[in-house]
Amino acid sequence: MARRIRRKARLRVTGKLSSAEHASLMTNTEYSGEEAFDSPDGYAAAWWQHRDELLAQCRPFTRPCAFWDKELQLPLPGCPSSAYRTEREAILSLARAGKLELTAEEKSLSTKETRDGI
Numbered sequence: 001m002a003r004r005i006r007r008k009a010r011l012r013v014t015g016k017l018s019s020a021e022h023a024s025l026m027t028n029t030e031y032s033g034e035e036a037f038d039s040p041d042g043y044a045a046a047w048w049q050h051r052d053e054l055l056a057q058c059r060p061f062t063r064p065c066a067f068w069d070k071e072l073q074l075p076l077p078g079c080p081s082s083a084y085r086t087e088r089e090a091i092l093s094l095a096r097a098g099k100l101e102l103t104a105e106e107k108s109l110s111t112k113e114t115r116d117g118i
Helices: 019-027 040-056 065-071 087-096 104-116
Strands: none
Touching: 019 040, 019 065, 040 065, 087 104
16 A cells, blocks of 8 residues: 655745645644644745735735734734734724725725715
């Protein structure tokens, strides 16, 4: 019977993220039971290298887990240790405080909601 060798996912030379790395940065979960990064420094380096690409994949009023961890150094909204119940609440509050910038789509949606009284 052939033996299958499992290897930890690594940031490839091409600079593209593996599925495990992507899952870890976006959701802070393991992919197929494998840890994506060998160290916190590898996790941080991958976040900063792929930040714009990962943020572009998010729906309005959401951010990847690595954003909360590496950029704002805050617990993920909704966690017991977070001051915010939802990501939307956190993003709007932090934007009002000047700690993060809303995307163009988020600005448009929040303006429409304010105008419509939502």
